[in-house]
Amino acid sequence: MHTFDYEKSGHELLTTQTVNLLNAVHEAKGRQNVQLQVSPELAEPLANVARIQSTDASNRIEGISTTNKRLAGIVSEKVAPRNRDEEEIAGYRDVLKTIHENYAYIPLKPNVILQLHRDLFKHTPLAFAGHWKDSDNMIVETDGTGHAKVRFRPPSALQTPELVAKTCDDYNKTNEAGDIDPLLLTCMFVFDFTCIHPFNDGNGRMSRLLTLLLLYRSGYEIGKYISIEHLIEQSRATYYEALAASTVGWNENTNNHTPFVNYLLGIILTAYREFDERAAIVSTPTPARHSITKKQRITDVLNQSLSPLSKADIQQTLPDISTSTIERTLKTLLNDNQIQKLGTGRSTRYVSLHR
Template identity: 50%
Template sequence: MHRFDYGKEPVKLLTPEIVQMVSCIHEHKGKQELFVQANQDELKTLLEVAMIQSTGASNRIEGIYTTDNRLEELVKQKTTPRNRSEQEIAGYREVLSTIHENYEYIAPRPNLILQLHRDLYSYSKSAVGGNYKNADNIIAETDAEGHRRARFIPVPAFQTQEAMEELCEAFGDAWEADHIDKLLLVPMFILDFLCIHPFNDGNGRMSRLLTLLLLYKAGYIVGKYISMEMLIEKTKETYYEALQASSADWHENGNDYEPFVKYYLGITLKAYHEFENRVEHLKYRTLSKPERVKAVIEQKVGKITKKEILDACPDISKTTVERTLLDLVKSGYIAKVGSGPATGYVRI
């Protein structure tokens, strides 16, 4: 079985590129604390939007969908699930809320991971929640011609409990020793978790929830305000490429964690950049909503899309943004370019 080495393996990751990425995230963490203290009331909007985006994105990655309106109602607990997909969406919201509110008291131990997985299926009649897999699973992929092949064969079912116990013990020891930067330990743990693939279903969603849990425990709470799950969804192909590259020869202890660690550090950096940009926009809250939309456009170099404006101003309605864009086009301040999904706006 794979040997979980969080002592020597992380040392191999200290390349100039990774060290620079880690240093940049450390700097952003320092700013994060100042931003949060100074903008607590305003950040509530970002938190609410990120909850909706995270719940939707993490489930869509696994092929679980509902409408945007239903998603928002489910996350805000204004309705009850109508079908299996909505049951799983509601379960994700439940676990995400638990992590947001109690991360300081949740340790990555097997029994607590099982409890979180149980809660992931708390709205479902499925019996998989809170139990390790009872049959071997295969991570497969389908090529362009529709042929399926095994991309990775995880730990067999009969070894899963032992593997999870060893994983959590080795990780916990390294975490408490605090000799290795936790920004390296977190993605290593997530990769090992995915290679074990301990559940019949929900492994991908659990990996993203555990990512947030561990980052929060390490003091990196950017995922509360910017949906890291959405950033992963937007770079899904790169995510799977990094996962495949880092899982090769995992069973033989010959895998290279670097591609997956670099990917996760990149996502974390992107989240911090977006967080700081959105906090920057908070200072425009004294302006009218159309003026804030115009301010966002002024800061953008090149083409900007309606979705980018909505993301930057989550408290401004789609109708208001569309009306403002129409007025700015009529006034000659901006020009509309492209059509359909490629529609954007540029300053004249």
């Protein structure tokens, strides 16, 4: 059975690369605190966009989706789910909201993890919600030719309750001792939780929700404003590569946390840097912002981007501009042959023709 020693593992992780990532995140956290004090109006629009992106991305990683319109309605609780995918999306919305609003009162304990899993599936009729897995499972990956192979065999269902209890206990003990950076502890715990794979379904979504919970409890609230789940989805191939590299030897206690820890620290740092970019836009002196029309600001974003942008990308860059205004502007720019529309439906992107 795998054993946990986060104090020992944490010290072993302190390579130059990891320490540099930690220092960069610490500095970015300090900047965010100042930016929110200077521009408090930044918080709400960014949080609204991040909430939709997080709910969408974390479910899409698992092949669960709906239309953009339905997604927005479900996240805002204006429409009820009408199929299995939407039931699971509504569950993620609920748990995400619980964590965002109550993280300070949610300790890392096995019974709490079970309660969060129960709520993740509370809109579905599934009987396994809120229970550890009742049969052994395995993590399978499929290559480009459609060939499936077992990437990792998690511990048995019989071992699961004990392993979850031990990893929670060691996390809490090490965190209270204060000798290991909470960011390292979060990354190691999330990785080990993923390896245990304690549920019949929902393991990936639970790992991402627990990432947010532990980050918030440690004072790193970036996931409220920039979707960490969205960044993971955008780098899905690297995410799975890091998981695969760190799982080698996990059952024999010979694995190396470094690939996954550095990947997740990199994602967190990217989120902070995106926040910096949003803050720079909003903190532009008000008269200067008001002297430029919203249409021109949207046009500028498209002109300055080296890659096609979705409506969500534009809204995240310009959180103070409403979705309806962005949609009207895109339609006008299309009619004026200023931009080109690529793809359809959820994959729709827009690219400037005058860069």
